[in-house]
Amino acid sequence: MAEEKQSAPVQSARVLIVGLVAVIVLLGIIVIVQAVTSSAAPVVEEGKVDALANSRDECVVCHRRTTPGIVEQYSHSTMAAAEVLCRDCHEVQPDYPGATEHEGTYVLASPTAAMCEECHSTEVAQFNQSRHALPAYVAYAGAQDLPPDLLEMYEAIPEGTFNPDRARNALFQIEGPAITRFACENCHNIGRPAEDGSVGQCQKCHLRHEFSMEQARKPETCNACHIGPDHPQWEIYQESPHGIAYLTGGDDWNWEAEAGTLTVSDFPAPTCATCHFSGFGATGTTHDVGDRLTWYLFAPISERRPGWQDNKVRMQAVCQECHNDNFIGDFYEAADAATERVNEWVVESREIVAPLQENNLLTEEPFDEPIDFTFFNLWHHWGRTAKFGVWMQGPDYVQWHGAYEILNDLAELREMTAARLEEAGIEVEEAGQ
Numbered sequence: 015m016a017e018e019k020q021s022a023p024v025q026s027a028r029v030l031i032v033g034l035v036a037v038i039v040l041l042g043i044i045v046i047v048q049a050v051t052s053s054a055a056p057v058v059e060e061g062k063v064d065a066l067a068n069s070r071d072e073c074v075v076c077h078r079r080t081t082p083g084i085v086e087q088y089s090h091s092t093m094a095a096a097e098v099l100c101r102d103c104h105e106v107q108p109d110y111p112g113a114t115e116h117e118g119t120y121v122l123a124s125p126t127a128a129m130c131e132e133c134h135s136t137e138v139a140q141f142n143q144s145r146h147a148l149p150a151y152v153a154y155a156g157a158q159d160l161p162p163d164l165l166e167m168y169e170a171i172p173e174g175t176f177n178p179d180r181a182r183n184a185l186f187q188i189e190g191p192a193i194t195r196f197a198c199e200n201c202h203n204i205g206r207p208a209e210d211g212s213v214g215q216c217q218k219c220h221l222r223h224e225f226s227m228e229q230a231r232k233p234e235t236c237n238a239c240h241i242g243p244d245h246p247q248w249e250i251y252q253e254s255p256h257g258i259a260y261l262t263g264g265d266d267w268n269w270e271a272e273a274g275t276l277t278v279s280d281f282p283a284p285t286c287a288t289c290h291f292s293g294f295g296a297t298g299t300t301h302d303v304g305d306r307l308t309w310y311l312f313a314p315i316s317e318r319r320p321g322w323q324d325n326k327v328r329m330q331a332v333c334q335e336c337h338n339d340n341f342i343g344d345f346y347e348a349a350d351a352a353t354e355r356v357n358e359w360v361v362e363s364r365e366i367v368a369p370l371q372e373n374n375l376l377t378e379e380p381f382d383e384p385i386d387f388t389f390f391n392l393w394h395h396w397g398r399t400a401k402f403g404v405w406m407q408g409p410d411y412v413q414w415h416g417a418y419e420i421l422n423d424l425a426e427l428r429e430m431t432a433a434r435l436e437e438a439g440i441e442v443e444e445a446g447q
């Protein structure tokens with residue numbers, strides 16, 4: 015009895031060990047089988063399906079060898095999954111502007127917005143109404159070379175007619191094509207007309223060949239252009255509470271949510287796209303980035319936009335998903351006042367240099383003497399920056415890259431003007447006092 019009692023635990027321990035070994039072996043086999051079967055199944059990468067894995071399309075088959083990167087990127091796109099083909103964007107009639115003969119057909123090397131329009135007419139129409147379209151191009155190239163139909167299109171854009179100066183931009187001319195190809199044109203070609211008469215480059219935001227909505231929703235996309243001393247929206251966003259929320263928690267946001275259905279549970283704080291593009295709350299999705307703005311903030315002296323009251327309702331409906339009415343109302347009132355304060359400073363800068371203009375003490379040429387630069391920087395860098403900082407919550411840009419620099423340039427302009435007048439022997443009441 016005693017012996018039997020002693021050996022029972024030993025026996026059950028043996029059974030346990032044998033059982034465990036069997037379970038481990040079985041688990042091992044399952045893991046191996048799974049690994050083998052999954053490598054035979056369609057390739058899954060970061061949860062995205064390769065929609066072209068078994069494609070017999072001749073463009074795909076050959077280009078997988080010649081330009082594997084393009085096929086790889088396109089294979090993970092929503093459009094490939096929806097069976098949009100290479101030829102839907104690239105293939106054209108032989109007489110199409112810019113067509114080149116290719117493998118028994120004709121292709122465009124750079125498909126235009128006219129191709130996208132076949133399937134996305136709403137987005138293209140909204141985009142064409144915005145300053146991302148022709149106004150962006152006219153900003154450097156001027157309107158003089160636009161054919162009549164494009165000129166008409168440009169003039170039909172509510173914000174297009176704001177800028178009466180449609181000459182080729184002075185800095186653009188001074189710097190010359192060797193530079194501007196990599197500067198002005200790189201950013202402003204977002205609105206360049208193509209050979210076929212369509213306007214704009216959708217791929218500036220929806221990078222080819224993924225053409226992803228997720229990517230365009232991320233603020234880094236806008237940072238390609240909305241950056242730097244004269245329009246630092248990216249830098250401002252990064253120091254705003256909204257940007258901090260994005261930078262510290264954005265990894266968990268629902269980037270792939272269907273357009274038009276976005277709520278605060280997808281995006282606990284807004285990105286550039288949420289405020290300027292996305293359907294959010296009562297406001298619908300748009301590619302017309304002027305649709306929610308009340309001021310011409312980029313202008314030296316800001317004025318109200320046409321239809322600004324409606325625009326304001328649309329922007330505020332976005333804020334209302336996360337802030338209450340009093341908060342938003344107070345914020346807009348204070349930001350309007352700050353905008354007007356900057357306007358006053360820019361008016362003052364004009365009054366300071368007015369006697370020089372009246373007495374022909376400035377050269378005809380733009381940007382050929384230091385005072386031209388100080389006068390320009392005052393509104394173009396610091397005035398704009400202060401206003402953008404106010405509206406998009408960037409205190410450092412309102413203060414040290416904004417108001418403070420304006421005060422500094424006003425002081426310099428007064429001194430420069432006084433010195434020139436004295437040199438010329440002209441006595442004027444000191445302006446701006």
Ligand code: HEC
Nearest residue numbers: 072073076077080100101104105114116117119121122123
């Ligand atoms: C038999 C192979 C083959 C086939 C089939 C093929 N391509 Fe190409 N494609 C090439 C090669 C090679 C190039 C040149 C690559 C280079 O210059 O580096 C090219 C270039 C291109 C270019 C760039 C043209 C340019 O002027 O820069 C486009 C666009 C293009 N192919 C689209 C297509 C489309 C769309 C199809 C299907 C209708 C297709 N290709 C079918 C091999 C092929």
Ligand code: HEC
Nearest residue numbers: 073074077081084085088098099100103123124125217222
């Ligand atoms: C939704 C439209 C669209 C589809 C679909 C599309 N492309 Fe493109 N592709 C473009 C655009 C737009 C450009 C021009 C980008 C630019 O100029 O910056 C381009 C450029 C190219 C170029 C020339 C640029 C380079 O870097 O060599 C090639 C080659 C090309 N595509 C091949 C393909 C192939 C192959 C497929 C199918 C696997 C495909 N494209 C599908 C829109 C498309």
Ligand code: HEC
Nearest residue numbers: 092093096098102103129130132133216220225226227228
């Ligand atoms: C032949 C029709 C067709 C053409 C041409 C076309 N698209 Fe698409 N596009 C689609 C379809 C279909 C979808 C998927 C819609 C869906 O699933 O909701 C789509 C989706 C998209 C999306 C959303 C992607 C996402 O992540 O959900 C973007 C952005 C887009 N297209 C941009 C473009 C651009 C830019 C062009 C031109 C260069 C273009 N498309 C040309 C049919 C087309």
Ligand code: HEC
Nearest residue numbers: 149150153154177183185186197198201238239240245312
């Ligand atoms: C880094 C990208 C970038 C570069 C480079 C750039 N711009 Fe701009 N530019 C912008 C953005 C973004 C705006 C819009 C600012 C806003 O609305 O807040 C703008 C606004 C403007 C405006 C005012 C709007 C208008 O249509 O009147 C003019 C004029 C202009 N740019 C001309 C130029 C010229 C000329 C050059 C080259 C000498 C140039 N830009 C270089 C991005 C750029």
Ligand code: HEC
Nearest residue numbers: 127130134137138141216219230231273274287291292293
């Ligand atoms: C300045 C950046 C920008 C440019 C340029 C741009 N888009 Fe978009 N696009 C976006 C953003 C941001 C979204 C996502 C909107 C959202 O959050 O719902 C988007 C979404 C889309 C969608 C999906 C919309 C839906 O309702 O499913 C399509 C299609 C699209 N864009 C097509 C285009 C076409 C075509 C062009 C060129 C005419 C273009 N885009 C140019 C930023 C851009």
Ligand code: HEC
Nearest residue numbers: 145149150153201202204218236238239286287290303304
């Ligand atoms: C490739 C460069 C480029 C990219 C990328 C870009 N923009 Fe712009 N954006 C411009 C230019 C240039 C202007 C000014 C156009 C002009 O001169 O009239 C502008 C103007 C604007 C305006 C002012 C419109 C108005 O009516 O005054 C808004 C708002 C804007 N962009 C938002 C965005 C957002 C949000 C994104 C990212 C989703 C973005 N942009 C991406 C170049 C760009």
Ligand code: HEC
Nearest residue numbers: 236240247248251284285286289307308309310311312405
């Ligand atoms: C919380 C919402 C919000 C976010 C996030 C946001 N903006 Fe804005 N943005 C605004 C408001 C509000 C204005 C001023 C509107 C007005 O004029 O009434 C503005 C103005 C602008 C303008 C000035 C247009 C002009 O008149 O010159 C540009 C350009 C712009 N935003 C681009 C961006 C970019 C790029 C980002 C991301 C880096 C961004 N915004 C992030 C709300 C936002």
Ligand code: HEC
Nearest residue numbers: 255256259278281282283284289329332333335336345407
């Ligand atoms: C998706 C939600 C969401 C939207 C939409 C949104 N905000 Fe915010 N906002 C936040 C969050 C989160 C904070 C950070 C709150 C905190 O500081 O605790 C914030 C903070 C702010 C602040 C405080 C800034 C500071 O320095 O204390 C202002 C001002 C503001 N938002 C204005 C706006 C305006 C104007 C709009 C619309 C154009 C807007 N917000 C849209 C979520 C949002």
